[in-house]
Amino acid sequence: xxxxxxxxxxxxxxxxxxxxxxxxxxxxxxxxxxxxxxxxxxxxxxxxxxxxxxxxxxxxxxxxxxxxxxxxxxxxxxxxxxxxxxxxxxxxxxxxxxxxxxxxxxxxxxxxxxxxxxxxxxxxxxxxxxxxxxxxxxxxxxxxxxxxxxxxxxxxxxxxxxxxxxxxxxxxxxxxxxxxxxxxxxxxxxxxxxxxxxxxxxxxxxxxxxxxxxxxxxxxxxxxxxxxxxxxxxxxxxxxxxxxxxxxxxxxxxxxxxxxxxxxxxxxxxxxxxxxxxxxxxxxxxxxxxxxxxxxxxxxxxxxxxxxxxxxxxxxxxxxxxxxxxxxxxxxxxxxxxxxxxxxxxxxxxxxxxxxxxxxxxxxxxxxxxxxxxxxxxxxxxxxxxxxxxxxxxxxxxxxxxxxxxxxxxxxxxxxxxxxxxxxxxxxxxxxxxxxxxxxxxxxxxxxxxxxxxxxxxxxxxxxxxxxxxxxxxxxxxxxxxxxxxxxxxxxxxxxxxxxxxxxxxxxxxxxxxxxxxxx
Numbered sequence: 001x002x003x004x005x006x007x008x009x010x011x012x013x014x015x016x017x018x019x020x021x022x023x024x025x026x027x028x029x030x031x032x033x034x035x036x037x038x039x040x041x042x043x044x045x046x047x048x049x050x051x052x053x054x055x056x057x058x059x060x061x062x063x064x065x066x067x068x069x070x071x072x073x074x075x076x077x078x079x080x081x082x083x084x085x086x087x088x089x090x091x092x093x094x095x096x097x098x099x100x101x102x103x104x105x106x107x108x109x110x111x112x113x114x115x116x117x118x119x120x121x122x123x124x125x126x127x128x129x130x131x132x133x134x135x136x137x138x139x140x141x142x143x144x145x146x147x148x149x150x151x152x153x154x155x156x157x158x159x160x161x162x163x164x165x166x167x168x169x170x171x172x173x174x175x176x177x178x179x180x181x182x183x184x185x186x187x188x189x190x191x192x193x194x195x196x197x198x199x200x201x202x203x204x205x206x207x208x209x210x211x212x213x214x215x216x217x218x219x220x221x222x223x224x225x226x227x228x229x230x231x232x233x234x235x236x237x238x239x240x241x242x243x244x245x246x247x248x249x250x251x252x253x254x255x256x257x258x259x260x261x262x263x264x265x266x267x268x269x270x271x272x273x274x275x276x277x278x279x280x281x282x283x284x285x286x287x288x289x290x291x292x293x294x295x296x297x298x299x300x301x302x303x304x305x306x307x308x309x310x311x312x313x314x315x316x317x318x319x320x321x322x323x324x325x326x327x328x329x330x331x332x333x334x335x336x337x338x339x340x341x342x343x344x345x346x347x348x349x350x351x352x353x354x355x356x357x358x359x360x361x362x363x364x365x366x367x368x369x370x371x372x373x374x375x376x377x378x379x380x381x382x383x384x385x386x387x388x389x390x391x392x393x394x395x396x397x398x399x400x401x402x403x404x405x406x407x408x409x410x411x412x413x414x415x416x417x418x419x420x421x422x423x424x425x426x427x428x429x430x431x432x433x434x435x436x437x438x439x440x441x442x443x444x445x446x447x448x449x450x451x452x453x454x455x456x457x458x459x460x461x462x463x464x465x466x467x468x469x470x471x472x473x474x475x476x477x478x479x480x481x482x483x484x485x486x487x488x489x490x491x492x493x494x495x496x497x498x499x500x501x502x503x504x505x506x507x508x509x510x511x512x513x514x515x516x517x518x519x520x
Contacts, residue, residue: 004034004064033065035114043108043119050100050129056092057108065112073118077103100129100158128159131209134201139215144193144222150185151201159205171196193222193251221252224291224298232305236336238393239277240305244289252293260288281398282309308336310400313387318407323379329371330387339391341368345399351382
């Protein structure tokens, strides 16, 4: 009835009718090994990765022999059992090389002189892992800014399929965009028109899976952006040269550029340089350039420009030739090559005696010349002269702007004969005398006005002075009356006391007043 492979301690005692005697010396002994032993206790397992599982257990309480090792059985669900033998007394082992996200049945038995029975089965699953790639990624319903993509699930999900990660990037752009969906399709929006995109799809379990095959697809064309840097290169009297650059966002193949100004509209195939002709001289135009694709026109870009001006004529001078004729000279103007000088308009405006401007008169001088003769002028008349060029452009004549002011002259003609010289001298002298008389009259009027103002102020001052003098005289008269009364009293006392007059004067201290009183 002893237990196998168990250490026992024994001793012997003798018993009589009297009682038990002394015990013998204790001796020990061990029973022999036997088999099979009982199975290990508390077998457990847990995954450490997608490919491994850790198995632990406890040794049997009575192994019935020396434990020489353990044997672990692990069977994939739906598969064949595999065995792993260990030596020694370790109570755990790591199973590796397992299938991803696979359920295994695990049990353990102990080896002494023989194997025990296997323990109860413990079920464990390896961790989720990287899934295989989704299949058959296709793209449809492509617009300029969106597309629709769909695919088939991976053959091996290797975990719980939570959804799909879609990665896409525009060609030439370093920014990778991603989105996550739970279904096997997606609509990508906010894309750039007419741009090639690279698309990949990954199934996601606990981690992202293997990417699908890469799909390259271009979005559709759209209307283009505005043309860039529209500017004026050159201007003449009737032409304006424009240049521009393609849109930063062409959004397709540019098929044409349309240039509009006023009521005109012209198309240019892939041109970026144009000379607009047939324009009016010195006129401001607004030019609009618009790029087109097969979809239609984009946003226009505008610039304002004015055709060249006919230059002002400068250096105008006037020389009298006789009593009614002068010669007008000027400096030749330079004009653009698309214009021709056909002549000059000489404008001369007379003034009346009150220096007021009268109606102007003009005379056309034919040809590209620098002087002209003006006849039929009025002697002693004051004139102002100005000159404007007349230019022909495309068969139409244009006159330049008149300057705001020009040379002024009073016609004092220099005659070519002695009689004319005498007449001119008399006329000149008469004109000078008339001007001097006018100046003297102005001076006299000014002096008279000043004298009147001075006299008026003098009369006001005199009136104030008389009023002030009368008041002062009244005050002095009152003082004299008082003084004379005093002087009379002094004189009366002096006659009684027989004092001389000098003493009286000294006593009174006002000899002039005393004399006045005596005279009275």
